[in-house]
Amino acid sequence: MLYSPFLTQFLLSDWDPMTKNPSPILLMTPPMTQLNTPYPATAYLTGFLGMHSYHVEQRDPAIDLIHKLMSRPGLEEVFEEVCANYEDIPADDRPLAINFFIDHVDLYLKVADPALRFLQGQDPSLAMRIASRRFLPEGVGFSALHQMEELEGEHYLERSFGQVGTQDKAKYLASLFLDDLAQIIKLGIDPRFELSRYGERLAASNPSFDDLHDSIHGQETLVDDYLEDCVLGYLDEVQPTVVGLTVPFPGNVYGALRIAKTVKAWRQDCKVIMGGGFVNTELRSLKDPRVFEFIDYITVDDGERPLLCLLEHLAGERDESQLFRTYVLKDGQVSFIKSSKEHDIPHKDTGTPSYRGLPLHRYLSICEMPNPMQRIWSDGRWNKLTLAHGCYWSKCSFCDISLDYIERYDEAKADLIIDRMEQLMAETGQSGFHFVDEAAPPKVLFAMARRIIERGLSLTWWGNIRFERTFSPKMAELMAESGCVAVSGGLEVASDRLLKLMNKGVTVEQVARVTRALSDAGILVHAYLMYGFPSQTEQETIDALERVRQLFQEGCIQSAFWHRFAATIHSPVGQKPQDFGIELLPLPEINFASNDVDFIDPIACNHDQLGIGLKRALYNYMNGIGMEEPLHIWFDNQVPEPLVSPNLIAEALRSKL
Structure with a gap:
């Protein structure tokens, strides 16, 4: 199934009812989704809110997190963490990926930034060096390529990309290098980490919130620290009064709650609203009040109308009982409010998506197979x-x-x-x-x-x-x-x-x-x-x-x-x-x-x-x-x-x- 349309559902702004001008709203897609292009939900909602004259900013912590982790400074810290975590484990008992990384760390540090620049399209002349197979270290992330070469012979890449397909061949090799780094981070620092499914197991069809709750309150990893740094940077820059998180997949839930925790530590009165595809499909029987430790509102299905209702509520123009498809916490209990007088915004009136504020130049073009x-x-x-x-x-x-x-x-x-x-x-x-x-x-x-x-x-x-x-x-x-x-x-x-x-x-x-x-x-x-x-x-x-x-x-x-x-x-x-x-x-008892x-x-x-x-x-x-x-x-x-x-x-x- 492709992206479900309008996994936009999310948030609104605390604004001054006297001026009718909203305070800043910050929209984010928690890690991880794609590295080559922004997930569309925040762009959809930014365009919609722009039609209604709201001040909206959007950021993508996933792409910034990848750059922090996989650039040379980040990998230097990754190396220190990996060495500390495996210090007491004999080399023969370590994963092959970890040993290879430790043995070749100087080369990893040397090529990390150039590889990222190349995948951003900023340094195409590097293609010939990457394609030579003498530039990048080929760790465990290259195992699929090595298997194909064993099966098809050493000229497999030339047959796949041709003699003149240097850019594509180099992009393929650089993409495998990123996969290799992701495996190192997963094995050496944070077992939840993946390039597209960060902490997915914690959320997918999990009837209990216990695993997620314990993870959010557990010991933070270097990945968590870097994500927090990214989010604090956005908050200090935008100074939002409301933060909206779209959670399209189970692999975004852990990141969403990590971000929400950071927001509340930054400013307790900043409202956090969550919505998106995961909410729409999996949280329709939500009962656990602990979800609301860091989340103020959760909206279900299309977010445009629930968003406008919430804006009116925050402006004092609508009672809480008149919200639309929104979870709130009342007297310690999860309550779902759905006003029967409301209807969804017609598709023709939802506006044009806008990518304003997203760093389009930082995304990485990935090729994981020919x-x-x-x-x-x-x-x-x-x-x-x-x-x-x-x-x-x-x-x-x-x-x-x-x-x-x-x-x-x-x-x-x-x-x-x-x-x-x-x-x-x-x-x-x-x-x-x-x-x-x-x-x-x-x-x-x-x-x-x-x-x-x-x-x-x-x-x-x-x-x-x-x-x-x-x-x-x-x-x-x-x-x-x-x-x-x-x-x-x-x-x-x-x-x-x-x-x-x-x-x-x-x-x-x-x-x-x-x-x-x-x-x-x-x-x-x-x-x-x-x-x-x-x-x-x-x-x-x-x-x-x-x-x-x-x-x-x-x-x-x-x-x-x-x-x-x-x-x-x-x-x-x-x-x-x-x-x-x-x-x-x-089914077991469902609370989450x-x-x-x-x-x-x-x-x-x-x-x-x-x-x-x-x-x-x-x-x-x-x-x-x-x-x-x-x-x-x-x-x-x-x-x-x-x-x-x-x-x-x-x-x-x-x-x-």
């Missing part, structure tokens, strides 16, 4: 926009279709979207756009493509779609002409029986024809895949892999990723398990987060064991390797032979959409 579609998420900076609120299909049984961000569909007109794109290009100086819809509605998408061409705009865009038959070769050509370079979409289980059961509304053969039309138009295609769906057998899983192999072989898709199915309490599977032949296990729910499937299948082989096969297919090999070579255990015709996809492509 596959051109895989790198699109992490390489280059993208302006984020949404064509429509919600999902126009909203029927998939595995999806949280009962939640507002999917259920309530509200589209914008093509001309308004183009106007917003032009405003963003003027503000940022960049013409790349990522549409973060759950699934871009074809009608709006095609109208937008025509308007781009009619207005003579030169830009680049990509987004998530459903592989439905409306994406014909003619429409694919239209999209490509308007600047579309890539799409992603759900093939899910790659089984017609299971696709029907999950109400996906597509067939494998239809997906083959749609993806081939897009690929023929020069548009890269990524497929989201799923395994472990209720009643899925081992044979069906192997057959699904065979269909995926053929899709790669026939040039229909260039990239894919397997997700392990999880039943959620907001999806049809979680709400009507009997329709899918499963039995849900009782709740989303995933365990279940019993009468079909006996070791999905965990299969998942290893599925991912191994995909990794090789995306590197152009092993598509002629029998499927069983990817699995450590014995698996059945596929029952799928070896020409299934080729034959499907002979039929027209």
Whole structure:
């Protein structure tokens, strides 16, 4: 699933009701999300509040934290901490990554700043030195590359990037260097640390707040200290009376609470408001009052209307009982207030996102594997926009279709979207756009493509779609002409029986024809895949892999990723398990987060064991390797032979959409 639209929910400002001018509001996305581009939530809300004449500042502590940790001064402190933490542990008992770092620390310190500058695009001439393989230390973070070279030979990189792809090759190597540093920090300083999932285990579907509470009040690490330094710098600069934290994923929750603790220590009367995708999906049964030690308000679902209501409340113009979808602490108890008189802001009236205040020049373009579609998420900076609120299909049984961000569909007109794109290009100086819809509605998408061409705009865009038959070769050509370079979409289980059961509304053969039309138009295609769906057998899983192999072989898709199915309490599977032949296990007492729910499937299948082989096969297919090999070579255990015709996809492509 891509970014849920309007994971913006967050905060407001304490302002003087006599002047009607707000005091400064500071918006932040806690670490960690992406390193190449800002997460869009604060930009969405900054644009919205700007329409209402509020003074808003936004900062991204994640990118500043990375620069502090991985620059030379930061690594010098990392080295001191690592040595202190492993002082009493014999070298033979230490992780390989730690020993390698200690043995080569002088080289790490020497190249850290140049590598960061290169990934920022500020020192492209360094590419030839990095690409030579004589510049960067190649620690454990390079293990995937070393494995590919063992498999494919020492010239694997030259075959992947060509003899003249020096910049891309160097970017790949520098990205592996960052991964290596992240592993060192995780192993040597803070086991919670990851580049995109900081402390995720503490929050994801955790019914109790105990783990997070204990971690926030526990001993601080160097990572915590650096994050606090970043936040204190923002607070002293902006002097906000309100701080808003958007928490899109479980991996942002720990950072959010760390930031909130810092804010309250800086100024107790500064209001802290939290919202975002994690809140929307997992905190709908929140009861633990300890969450409010540092958080004053928590808003649910779209944040624009709750925000305006809170502003009126803080201005003395609205009673607390008239707040909208907001958690507050009353008399020591968590209370959820939802005024029945309010409604959400229409999508057309939410305004144009604004990146004002974010350090766009500091973001890092990352390439973690040579596959051109895989790198699109992490390489280059993208302006984020949404064509429509919600999902126009909203029927998939595995999806949280009962939640507002999917259920309530509200589209914008093509001309308004183009106007917003032009405003963003003027503000940022960049013409790349990522549409973060759950699934871009074809009608709006095609109208937008025509308007781009009619207005003579030169830009680049990509987004998530459903592989439905409306994406014909003619429409694919239209999209490509308007600047579309890539799409992603759900093939899910790659089984017609299971696709029907999950109400996906597509067939494998239809997906083959749609993806081939897009690929023929020069548009890269990524497929989201799923395994472990209720009643899925081992044979069906192997057959699904065979269909995926053929899709790669026939040039229909260039990239894919397997997700392990999880039943959620907001999806049809979680709400009507009997329709899918499963039995849900009782949920524990929920005081904090709740989303995933365990279940019993009468079909006996070791999905965990299969998942290893599925991912191994995909990794090789995306590197152009092993598509002629029998499927069983990817699995450590014995698996059945596929029952799928070896020409299934080729034959499907002979039929027209």
